[in-house]
Amino acid sequence: MSSSTIVQVRDLTMRFGGLTALDRLNMDIREGEVLGLLGPNGSGKTTFFNVLTGLYRASEGSILYDGQEVLGMTPQLVYRSGVARTFQRSRLSLPLTVFDNIAIGDYQHMQHGLIFNLLRRKAFRAEYMGYVDKVVALLNIFSPSLVDRLFEPVGTFSMIDRRRIEVCRALMSHPRLLLLDEPSAGMTHDETHTLMSDIMNVRSKLPKLSVVLIEHEMNVIERITDRCVVLNYGRKIAEGSYAEITADPNVQTAYLGEEAA
C-alpha cells in the first residue's frame, strides 16, 4: 500500500497575542491513513484543526494540501477541497431535525439556487428523496435507532447521539480528509468502541479516506491508528506507531510530568 502524502505542514505557527498555540509545527498526513493526534490539553491539537479548516489565520508557516497552499483559504474553500470535520464542543443546529443537520454536510452537491428550489419542485423532490436515502444509509451504520426519529429536532437527543450525528454530517460529503475532534468525549468504553468500529467500517469502503483523530482514550489510539503524532506546547514532540510513542520519554513527561520519565 503506497501512501502518498496529501498534507504537508511546515513550520506552522499560530499566535494569539502573547500565547503561542502552534510553534513551528511540522508534520505530514498520508493518504488513506488513520493518524492519531495526541497531546495534553492545550497542546494545540484543536487549534491545528481550526487553522487547517480556515477558521483561524496562521501567523506563519504553510500547509500544503495536494500541493495547494491552504493557509489563507476560506473555510468554504477548504471544505470544497474535501476536508470535513467534527467539533470538540459539538456544533449542531439544535432546533433543526436530524435530517437537516446531516444533509447539510453535502452542501456543495446540493442545488441551492432560488429558481431550482422554487420552480422545479419535482426535480427538487427527487433530489430530496435521494438525500433521505443517503442520510438513512449513514444512520443505519452509526445509529439505526435514529432512523425512526429522522425529523425530530436534534436538541432532544443525548450528547452521544449528537456526536454520532456530527460524524454522519462530516461523512456526508464524501471527504478525502476527515478531522475528528474528540468524537468519543463523554462516551463509555463500549460506546466508544462501537463508534470507532462504525467509523472504521465506513472507512473500509473509502480506502482513500485519511482520518486525523484527536483522542485521549489510549485503547482507541492503539486499536485503530496507523500512526501517531504527539504535540506539546504547539510543537511535535514525538511521531510513530502507538508502541513507539508510548515508550517515548518525552511523551511520558508531557502527560505525566517530570517524575514519570
Add this chain to the structure above:
Amino acid sequence: MKMHSVPTQRQSAAILAATGLILTFYLWLFLHAESQLSVAILIAVCVVAFFGARRVGVAQVVEQASKQRPGLARLWALGGALILIAAFYESHFILLMICAVLLYTTACLGLTMQFGFSGVANFAGAAFFGIGSYATAVLSTHTGTPHILIIIASGLIAALIGSMLITPVLRTRGHYAALVTIAFGILFKTFIEVNDVLGGPQGLQVPGMSLFGYEFNNGFSVFGVEISFYVSYALLSLGICAGVFVIVKALEHSWVGLAMDVVRTDETAAATFGLHIARWKVVAFTLGNFFIGVAGSVYGMITAFIAPNNFTFADSLLMLSIVILGGLGNAVGLIPAALIVLVLPEKLQFIQEYRFLLYAALVIAILRFHPDGLLPRKTRIFFSRETSR
C-alpha cells in the same frame, strides 16, 4: 396526545372544513363587533378556546389534519378570506382593515425570511415599506408604466436599497447589522423630507391602482348592489399575500430554507460545511425587502396618501412585534398576530393611544417567558404526506 392514529384523508377534510368555517365565523363576528362589551367577550372566547384547544387535543388534531391535506388547508384559508371580503362588501372601514392585515402580513413574511430564517435583524421594516409606497407614488404619477410593473419595480427598489445598506456590514457580527438597520429606520424620515419630488414633510398623493384599464378606485356594482371599491384592493392584497406566503413556505421547505437556518443557528459550522454566510444573508435580506416593498406599494395605492410620518421607527418595531408574537419563523402565526396588533386597537378604542407601549411590553414578555411566541415554529418536514422510508 389524545389521538392515537393519524386521521384519514376523509377525516382530515372534514376537520379542516369545520375549522375553516368556525374560524371564518369567529372572524366575521370579531370584525363586525361594535360595542366594547362584545369585543371583550369575543376576546375572552378566543383566549379560552386557544388554551382549551391545546389542552383537549383539538389543536393537535387540526395540525395533523393540515399535515395530511396541506393543499386543502390552504384552500380553506383562502376561501375563508374570500367569504369575509364578500361579507363586508359595503363596509369601507372593515375592508381597509382587512387590507392592512393582509399587507402587513406580506411585509412580515419578508421580515420572517430575514430574521426568522437567516437571523438578520431588520429594524427598518417600515422604512422599506415606505420605500415601496414612495416609489409607487413617484412612478405612477410621473410615468405611464402599468401598475402591475410599478408594484414589482417598487419591490425591486426596496430590495436594491436594502442590499446596498447591508452588504458593507455583513462581515461583522449580528449587532452591527442591527445598528445599521436601526439607524436607517430612524433616519428614513429625514431622507424623505428633503426632496420635493418626494413631497417633503407634507407627503404625497398616490394614484389608485388600475388593472387593464379598470380603475380600482371607481368601485363597481353587482346586480345593482354597490360594492365598495376596497373590495378590489382586498382581493389584490389577498392575492399578493397568498402568493408571497406560498413562496416563503416553498423556500422554507427547500435547500434554501435549510441553508438559511443553518447560517442562523451556527455560522462557524455552516462555514465549515461550505455555506457562504454573507451570500445567504444578502439573499434573505434582499428577497425579504422585495416582499416588504411590494406590500408597501399596494398599501400606498389603497391609502391614496402617504407621508414620512407613516413610516417611523416605531412602526418598524410594530412590525417586529407581529413577527415575534406570531412565533418567530412561523409564517402561519403572522395572521393572528397581525390581527391582534392591527385590528385589536381599532376595536378596543381605549388602547389605541397605548398601542406602542402595550405591544412593546408584550414582546418583552414573550421574549422573556415564551420566546417561541403564540404559534411556535414547527420542525421542517419537507414533504408532509411522504414518509421517509
Add this chain to the structure above:
Amino acid sequence: MSILSQYIFNGLMLGVMYAMVAVGFTLFFGVLDVIKFSHGDTLMVGAFAGLAASIGVIQLGIGSSTIQLIAIIVCALCVTGLLGAVIAKFLILPLRHSPPLNTLLATLMLGTVLREAVRLFYPDGSNPKPFPALLPTSSIEIGSFSLRVDNMILLVAGVMAIAGVHFLITRTRLGMVIRAVAQDSETARIMGINFEAIVLITFALGSGMAALAGVMNGLYYNEINFNIGLLMGVIGFSAAILGGLGNIYGAILGGFLFAALQVLGSAALPALITDIPSAYKDVFAFAVVIILMAWKPTGLIAEKSSERV
C-alpha cells in the same frame, strides 16, 4: 472666529455626552456581552427624574439653584441607578442564555416602553419641557473668544465624570472585579466573586452615567423631550462600536469622533446643499460610521475577543 469656537465647543459638549453614553454601552457589553438598547431612554428617564426633582424642590419653596441642582443630580442618579439594576435583574440576566439578538430586541422594546410611558404618563409628556437654567450664565472673555461659564462647567463636569469612571474601572478594587467578570465570568465566579451583584452594580453605574449625561443635556439645551433617548442611544451605540465594543478608551474616542462628524456635517453640508434639514448631519455621521465599520469591522480599537471554536 467665534463661529469656529462655537462649533468646536459644541462638538466637545456633544462628544462628552456621547462618550458617557458610549461608556455605558461598552460596560454592559464587556460584562455580559449584551447590547442594552434602552440605555438612551434611561438617559431620558434620568433627565425627567431630575426635572421632577427640581419642580419638587421649587414646590417646597426652596429657591436656591444649588440645592435644585443637587436635588436634580441625586434624584436622576438614584432613579436611573435603580432602574438599571432592576432591568439587569429582571430582564437582562434571565435572557443571557438566549440568542444575543433577543436581548437587543427586548431592550429595544423596553426603550419604547420607557419612551411611551413618559410620553403618556408624565404631565404633558409629549411636548418638550423646559429644563431649568441653574448654572451661572456669565461669560469669560479670552482674547476674541467669549466662553460661557455654564457650558464650561458642564464640559468640565462631563470630563470629570468620564475620568471618574475610568479611575473606578482601572484603579479601584471594584473596577478590577468588574474587569474580571468582563474578561471571564466563569473564572471570576469560581474565585468567589458574586457575579450577579457585580452585574447589577455595573448596570447601575452605566445607567447613572447616562442620567448625568441626560441632566447635562437638559442643562445645555435648556430643554428635554421624551424622544431624545432614541437618537442618543443609537449614537452612543455607534460610538461604542466605532471604538471597539468592550473597550472604554474606544468608547470615549468613538463618542468624540461621532460628535466631530456631526459638527463637520452641520458645518459643511449647508454649504454644499442649500436648505438641507439639520437632521442630515446625523445621516452624514451615520454614513461615515457605516463606512468605517465596513473598513474596520471590529472597531477602530479591537473589540474584545469572541467565542471559542
